[in-house]
Amino acid sequence: xxxxxxxxxxxxxxxxxxxxxxxxxxxxxxxxxxxxxxxxxxxxxxxxxxxxxxxxxxxxxxxxxxxxxxxxxxxxxxxxxxxxxxxxxxxxxxxxxxxxxxxxxxxxxxxxxxxxxxxxxxxxxxxxxxxxxxxxxxxxxxxxxxxxxxxxxxxxxxxxxxxxxxxxxxxxxxxxxxxxxxxxxxxxxxxxxxxxxxxxxxxxxxxxxxxxxxxxxxxxxxxxxxxxxxxxxxxxxxxxxxxxxxxxxxxxxxxxxxxxxxxxxxxxxxxxxxxxxxxxxxxxxxxxxxxxxxxxxxxxxxxxxxxxxxxxxxxxxxxxxxxxxxxxxxxxxxxxxxxxxxxxxxxxxxxxxxxxxxxxxxxxxxxxxxxxxxxxxxxxxxxxxxxxxxxxxxxxxxxxxxxxxxxxxxxxxxxxxxxxxxxxxxxxxxxxxxxxxxxxxxxxxxxxxxxxxxxxxxxxxxxxxxxxxxxxxxxxxxxxxxxxxxxxxxxxxxxxxxxxxxxxxxxxxxxxxxxxxxxxxxxxxxxxxxxxxxxxxxxxxxxxxxxxxxxxxxxxxxxxxxxxxxxxxxxxxxxxxxxxxxxxxxxxxxxxxxxxxxxxxxxxxxxxxxxxxxxxxxxxxxxxxxxxxxxxxxxxxxxxxxxxxxxxxxxxxxxxxxxxxxxxxxxxxxxxxxxxxxxxxxxxxxxxxxxxxxxxxxxxxxxxxxxxxx
Amino acid sequence: xxxxxxxxxxxxxxxxxxxxxxxxxxxxxxxxxxxxxxxxxxxxxxxxxxxxxxxxxxxxxxxxxxxxxxxxxxxxxxxxxxxxxxxxxxxxxxxxxxxxxxxxxxxxxxxxxxxxxxxxxxxxxxxxxxxxxxxxxxxxxxxxxxxxxxxxxxxxxxxxxxxxxxxxxxxxxxxxxxxxxxxxxxxxxxxxxxxxxxxxxxxxxxxxxxxxx
Numbered sequence: 001x002x003x004x005x006x007x008x009x010x011x012x013x014x015x016x017x018x019x020x021x022x023x024x025x026x027x028x029x030x031x032x033x034x035x036x037x038x039x040x041x042x043x044x045x046x047x048x049x050x051x052x053x054x055x056x057x058x059x060x061x062x063x064x065x066x067x068x069x070x071x072x073x074x075x076x077x078x079x080x081x082x083x084x085x086x087x088x089x090x091x092x093x094x095x096x097x098x099x100x101x102x103x104x105x106x107x108x109x110x111x112x113x114x115x116x117x118x119x120x121x122x123x124x125x126x127x128x129x130x131x132x133x134x135x136x137x138x139x140x141x142x143x144x145x146x147x148x149x150x151x152x153x154x155x156x157x158x159x160x161x162x163x164x165x166x167x168x169x170x171x172x173x174x175x176x177x178x179x180x181x182x183x184x185x186x187x188x189x190x191x192x193x194x195x196x197x198x199x200x201x202x203x204x205x206x207x208x209x210x211x212x213x214x215x216x217x218x219x220x221x222x223x224x225x226x227x228x229x230x231x232x233x234x235x236x237x238x239x240x241x242x243x244x245x246x247x248x249x250x251x252x253x254x255x256x257x258x259x260x261x262x263x264x265x266x267x268x269x270x271x272x273x274x275x276x277x278x279x280x281x282x283x284x285x286x287x288x289x290x291x292x293x294x295x296x297x298x299x300x301x302x303x304x305x306x307x308x309x310x311x312x313x314x315x316x317x318x319x320x321x322x323x324x325x326x327x328x329x330x331x332x333x334x335x336x337x338x339x340x341x342x343x344x345x346x347x348x349x350x351x352x353x354x355x356x357x358x359x360x361x362x363x364x365x366x367x368x369x370x371x372x373x374x375x376x377x378x379x380x381x382x383x384x385x386x387x388x389x390x391x392x393x394x395x396x397x398x399x400x401x402x403x404x405x406x407x408x409x410x411x412x413x414x415x416x417x418x419x420x421x422x423x424x425x426x427x428x429x430x431x432x433x434x435x436x437x438x439x440x441x442x443x444x445x446x447x448x449x450x451x452x453x454x455x456x457x458x459x460x461x462x463x464x465x466x467x468x469x470x471x472x473x474x475x476x477x478x479x480x481x482x483x484x485x486x487x488x489x490x491x492x493x494x495x496x497x498x499x500x501x502x503x504x505x506x507x508x509x510x511x512x513x514x515x516x517x518x519x520x521x522x523x524x525x526x527x528x529x530x531x532x533x534x535x536x537x538x539x540x541x542x543x544x545x546x547x548x549x550x551x552x553x554x555x556x557x558x559x560x561x562x563x564x565x566x567x568x569x570x571x572x573x574x575x576x577x578x579x580x581x582x583x584x585x586x587x588x589x590x591x592x593x594x595x596x597x598x599x600x601x602x603x604x605x606x607x608x609x610x611x612x613x614x615x616x617x618x619x620x621x622x623x624x625x626x627x628x629x630x631x632x633x634x635x636x637x638x639x640x641x642x643x644x645x646x647x648x649x650x651x652x653x654x655x656x657x658x659x660x661x662x663x664x665x666x667x668x669x670x671x672x673x674x675x676x677x678x679x680x681x682x683x684x685x686x687x688x689x690x691x692x693x694x695x696x697x698x699x700x701x702x703x704x705x706x707x708x709x710x
Numbered sequence: 711x712x713x714x715x716x717x718x719x720x721x722x723x724x725x726x727x728x729x730x731x732x733x734x735x736x737x738x739x740x741x742x743x744x745x746x747x748x749x750x751x752x753x754x755x756x757x758x759x760x761x762x763x764x765x766x767x768x769x770x771x772x773x774x775x776x777x778x779x780x781x782x783x784x785x786x787x788x789x790x791x792x793x794x795x796x797x798x799x800x801x802x803x804x805x806x807x808x809x810x811x812x813x814x815x816x817x818x819x820x821x822x823x824x825x826x827x828x829x830x831x832x833x834x835x836x837x838x839x840x841x842x843x844x845x846x847x848x849x850x851x852x853x854x855x856x857x858x859x860x861x862x863x864x865x866x867x868x869x870x871x872x873x874x875x876x877x878x879x880x881x882x883x884x885x886x887x888x889x890x891x892x893x894x895x896x897x898x899x900x901x902x903x904x905x906x907x908x909x910x911x912x913x914x915x916x917x918x919x920x921x922x923x
Contacts, residue, residue, distance in 0.1 A: 037753060037786075039760035041767065046738050048764045050757040070767075074799050127842065230846040504794060558838075565838075603838065605877065649880070656881055 021085040024058035025092035027051045027071060035096055038073035043080070061085065075099055098428075105386070106431050108423075108456040110466035110498040110511065111207035113146055113554075128565075129196045131601055133614040134643030134664050136696050138191045139202060139223070140181075144616075145597040147509065147552030147569040148206035148219075150590060151618050151639060153673040154187040154687060155531055160206050161513060162548035162575030162591035163218030166477055167492075170221045171213065173302065173335045175351040176396070178372040180221075182284070182308075183327040183357060186316050186532040187673065187687045188276075193286075193308055193329065195259075200226040206552075207494045207513055208468025211419040211435035211452045212378065212392065217474045217492040217517070227300055228292055229255050237261075239698040240268055242284075257290040274691045279322065280313035299338030306331045318678045318685040323532070325359040345380040347392075359533070366534045369401040369410075370478070383424075391420045400478050404534045411482050413443035413475070421452070429458040439473060441489075443481065448473040448489050462503045468496040476521040476542070484540040491519045505559030507567075511552045520544025520579035527677075528624035529580065537581075546577025546585065563603040571595040586632040587622050589674060592639075594619040608649040616641040623674035626681035640669040657701045664694040735772065738765050739906045742778060746910075749782075752790030758782035766807065773815035774906060777824065780807040781910070784828050794835050801832040820908045822855030823864040830872050845880070848872055863897035864911045870894050874918055884922040891919045 027038040034055025041048030042063055049059035051073075061067075064085050069092075072078035076096040083090060128142070135141035140158050143149055150159040157165020170180040172194070182190030203222040205213075213220045229248050237244040242263035249256045266281040288306035295301060308331075313324040335349035355370040378392025394417040401410035421435025437450045454468035473489040481487060498511040522544040523537035556567035575591040578584060587593075594617070601612040620635035628634060645662035665671070673687040742765070745758040759782035766775035783804035787797040808825045815821060826848050833844035849872060855865035870890035876882025898912040 037756040037760070039763055041760075041764040044768050046734075046765050046768055048760070050760040053753065074803055075796060127838070230843065230850055563838075608878075651881075 019062045019064055019087065020060050021063075021087055022058065022060050022089045023069070023083070023092065024056070024089070025094060026055045027057065027073070027094045027096060028055055029076075030095055030097060035073050035076070038071055038076075038094075038096065040069065040071045040094070043068040043070055071096070106425070106429055106456045106458045106464055108431060108433055108454045108466050108468065109464060109500045109509070110454055110456075110468035110496040111205050111209060111494070111513075113204045113206070113509075128601075129202075131610055131612050131645065131647060132599055133601075133612040133645040133662060134616065134641065135614075136191075136645075136662055136664075136694075137196050139194070139196050139199070140192050140221075142196075143202075143204055143221070145567075145569060145599050145614060146204065147511070147554040147571050149571070150573070150592050150595055151616065152189040153590070153621065153639075154189055154689070155590065156181040156184045156190050158219065158221060159590045160219035161515065161550060161552075161571075162573045162577075162588070163492075163515075164588070164590055167216060167218035167474065168221060169213065169216035169219075169474075170223065172223055172304075172333050172351070173225055173349060174212075174222075174347065174376060174378075175333055175335070175349050175374055176215065176372070177331070178353045178370055178398075179329060179355050182310055183312070183325050184531055185312060185314065185325060186321075186323055186530065187676075188690050193306070193331070194223070198225050198290075198304075199223045206511075207515070208452070208454055208470050208496045210433070211421040211437040211450070212390070214417055214419075214437050214439055214450070214472070215474050217472050217490060218515070225290075225302060225304065228294055229257070234703040235700065236703065237698055237700045239263070240696055241265055253295070254291065254293040257292075258288075259290075260287040261285070268695070269691075272691050272693065272695055275688045276690055277315040278313070279315060280311060280324070282310060282312040284308070284310045296338055299336070301334075301336045303334045304332070317676050318683055321362055323359065323361055325357065327355065327357045329356075330354040343382050345382070347376075347378045347380075349376045350374070361533050364405055365403075366405075367401075367403045368534075369399070371397075371399040373397045378419075385425050387422070387424045389420070389422045391418075393418045400482055402479075402482055402534055409482055411443060411485075413441055413481070415442070415475075416440045431456040439489075441475060443485060444475065444487060444489065445485075446488055448491075459499070463499065463501040466496075466498040466500070468494065468498075470494050476540075479535065480521050480523070480537060480540055483537055487521060487540060488519055488542045490517070490521060490542065490544075492517050505557065507554070507556040509552070509554040513548075513550060513552075515548040517544070517546040517548070517577060517579075520546060520577065522579055523581055525581040527626060544577065544579035544582075546575065546579060548573060548575035548577075548591070550574055561602070563605065564601065566598070566600040569595075569597045569599075583631050589621045589623055589632070592618045592621050610647045612645045614641075614643045616643075621674060624677070625675070625684075626677050636672045636674060639671050639673075640667075641665050641671070642667050642669075652699070652701050655701050655703050657699060660696075660698045660700065662696045665689070665692060668692055735765070735769060735775075736906065739774060739778070742775075743906070746778070746782060746785075749785070752786050752792065755782050755786035755789065759786060763807070766810070771814060773811040773818070773821070776807045776811040776814065777821065777908065780804040780811065780824060780828065781908075783807065784824070784831065788831065798832065798835055801828055801835070804828045805832070817858055819855045819859035819862045819865055822851050822858060823862060823868050824908075826852035826855060826868050826872070830868075830875075834875070841880070845872075845876065861897055861900070863894050863901055863915070864908060866890065866894035866897050867911045867915050870915070871918060874922065887918070888922045891915060891922060895919060 027035045036051055036053045036055060038051040040057050042061055045063055047061040049057045051057045066082060066084055068080050069083045070080040071094050073096055077099045129139055130137045132142040132145060143158060144151060148161050155165055158168040159165055160168055170177040180192050201224045205220045209220045229250055232250040233248050235246045244261035246259040263284040269278055269281045286308045291303040293301040308329040310327045315322050331353045333351040337347040339345050351374050353372050357368040359366055374396045376394045378390060380388050380390045382388045396415040398413045417439045419437040423433045425431045433454045435452045440447045450471040450473055452470040456464055456466045459465045472492045476487045476490055493516045495514045501508040519542040521542055523540045525537055529535050550573040553570045558565045572594060573591050576585040576587050596617040598615045603610045618639040620638055622632040623634050623636060624632060625634045643664040644666055648659040650657050650659060671689060675684040675686055677684045742761050745761060749755045749758055759779055762775050762779040762782055766779050769775055783800055787800040805828050808821060808828060812821045829844055829851060830848040833840045852868045870887050873882045873890055874884060874887035894915050898915055
């Protein structure tokens with residue numbers, strides 16, 4: 001009996017012993033490198049273990065039969081394999097592949113610089129824009145320190161790679177903005193209408209952009225507003241130019257933001273010596289309202305409305321013209337985006353803008369009325385991995401009216417557009433984007449179809465090469481279309497080649513481009529047409545052409561200097577065009593050959609301050625001299641600018657505050673943008689900045705909240 | 711008779727699934743908590759995180775395994791010397807698991823306290839770029855944790871800790887943190903044994919208090 005029990009016990013013990021299997025082995029990458037801290041487990045059980053520093057693991061399991069063995073490690077793609085547990089020791093060699101994430105994902109970088117707080121590899125965050133010396137928190141001014149852009153020199157707009165300001169189109173949450181800048185005063189560039197702090201990110205595309213964007217020959221500036229704010233707050237700004245306030249009310253799933261400002265430059269202009277005679281220093285009043293709603297987990301509905309009124313009067317030019325300008329601008333924009341499920345994303349938007357400008361030049365009155373209504377709808381369908389197909393359609397209704405004394409003229413244009421594009425990620429190292437855009441204009445009675453193609457290829461662990469090709473169409477300027485219906489689309493073909501290197505705080509970019517322009521608008525006009533007021537152009541047609549080629553270099557280092565950040569940006573542009581009233585191919589004034597920007601910022605913790613400085617250089621600009629036979633053969637001297645800004649963190653009445661001061665052109669370089677000749681060409685007046693130096697001081701207080709909240 | 715009893719007992723032992731599932735989970739969690747208590751470096755915490763992750767994968771309805779996976783992951787990056795990119799990935803993984811815990815145990819003060827901790831640490835990897843958005847986010851989560859259970863010592867500790875590490879210029883600093891940490895210490899002293907539920911933080915609290923003197 002005892003013997004029987006003993007045998008029986010032995011038998012059961014053996015059963016228990018048979019039920020245990022030892023699994024051991026090593027986890028490595030595909031190149032043989034060991035992986036420490038990897039997790040090996042048997043699905044639906046607790047059994048498993050981690051690898052040691054040499055990649056080895058070992059554990060015992062009492063599971064039997066066919067089981068799924070899972071293994072994974074942070075930064076790597078999880079994997080699994082089926083094993084058979086029969087009680088015999090198993091020895092496994094497991095291989096892991098690196099996981100592709102935002103940082104090492106190959107992207108199409110040709111022609112695109114992303115800025116913003118959330119994009120990895122982003123070039124400028126919203127704080128960068130606010131602290132770039134010389135920009136005074138204006139997005140476009142800050143973008144002028146990036147490669148591919150030129151100084152504004154008294155003309156509104158963002159001038160990219162030899163293209164005029166009109167060739168850059170601005171988008172607000174995917175909707176075109178008809179007038180993103182304040183009024184154009186003679187030879188004085190205005191700021192953008194929108195505060196930097198509305199946006200979570202900006203993508204500045206200097207060429208080769210997606211089929212989603214049209215009506216831009218040179219560049220697309222894509223601004224995306226912030227999503228839901230984190231909490232309620234009130235912000236008050238006391239500035240040398242006026243007052244500004246913003247109130248954010250955060251509710252459970254929505255938020256309401258009210259903002260306004262009133263700027264009057266009279267006090268500043270009475271202190272800082274001006275180069276022009278202001279009859280009425282600029283006044284700028286603005287009110288805006290935003291509503292944001294998060295109806296579903298990934299959906300967001302936004303509404304933005306803004307009213308902006310500006311007034312100014314000055315005396316300018318060699319003939320001492322008295323100019324007045326009053327502008328009322330209304331802008332409404334609403335967008336909705338949501339994911340229907342993991343595979344589908346929808347985006348819809350409507351926008352309405354209206355601009356009414358009334359002014360006078362000497363004894364003449366003029367006015368300009370602009371209206372744009374647009375609707376947009378697009379769908380993204382996500383495929384395997386990160387690949388996707390997107391398609392969408394847009395409609396635009398625009399109206400424009402010019403008046404000059406008793407004369408008036410106007411035109412309406414209805415446009416429709418559609419686009420389709422696919423982005424295909426082939427493996428981890430290659431991405432290809434191909435698409436086409438179709439547009440139709442009722443006024444021009446013309447269609448266009450534009451192909452777009454780009455490629456991104458990984459080059460080493462941290463680098464990538466990117467190519468882009470595209471055709472870009474744009475309506476001729478409104479000032480030309482209002483005079484002639486017989487015009488056609490202007491066209492540009494882009495060819496880009498880009499190399500980019502990103503590594504923890506170091507960014508390097510080099511991009512070479514060639515742009516071929518055709519079908520540019522030409523007209524007859526005596527002299528050189530200014531960009532202010534109302535002009536008459538004769539014999540308008542699209543016989544113009546041109547080219548622009550060059551190279552942009554960008555280097556940024558956020559790592560080497562502790563709490564310091566600097567970047568150097570250099571652009572070389574060789575551009576000639578025969579457009580407007582040019583008698584032959586010539587380099588236009590806005591295509592300066594060399595542009596250099598050096599930006600440096602330093603945060604000093606024990607002083608609770610951030611200081612920044614920017615040095616800008618631009619080689620001479622061509623200018624029109626009626627006394628010369630060769631058109632635009634004269635050049636101004638080079639342009640230099642050194643700006644400084646300081647931010648000091650403090651508290652006012654126990655509320656968190658930032659004291660901000662900035663000065664542009666501190667050394668007082670005497671810069672000349674060009675010359676205005678008298679009608680007979682015998683005398684000329686240099687076009688200079690409105691004032692040699694510019695100073696700005698501001699105190700920004702956040703009330704009711706002691707965390708830094710912008 | 712004795713034989714039959716003996717055989718019956720042996721048979722019972724050899725039948726699989728003898729132990730109750732909850733007993734198995736309880737034992738496993740206890741073992742894991744010991745791993746955490748004795749963890750000394752990045753590797754030990756990673757092993758603990760992997761251990762809890764295996765349990766979490768097998769127990770899809772339990773919040774504690776997901777919670778402790780997040781907790782161990784957080785600490786492996788806290789004490790480790792990995793590069794910023796890898797730490798970011800570790801914090802992101804910890805966030806995934808604390809969000810799983812949140813889904814399994816909504817409106818749980820402990821979950822919010824740990825989540826606030828992870829968000830704050832993620833912010834600290836790139837303060838210049840992230841402070842403005844992530845500090846308010848972290849303080850919002852911690853406020854919710856306190857609101858859900860004002861007596862939770864860990865919620866109070868998080869408030870004190872984030873204030874301690876926020877620069878004075880931004881409304882933080884040691885002076886402001888001291889009373890908050892003292893309030894946390896009081897709550898720790900009052901806390902009675904919680905079994906398998908989170909009970910960490912007292913030594914951290916005392917260490918920070920010492921530094922703020």
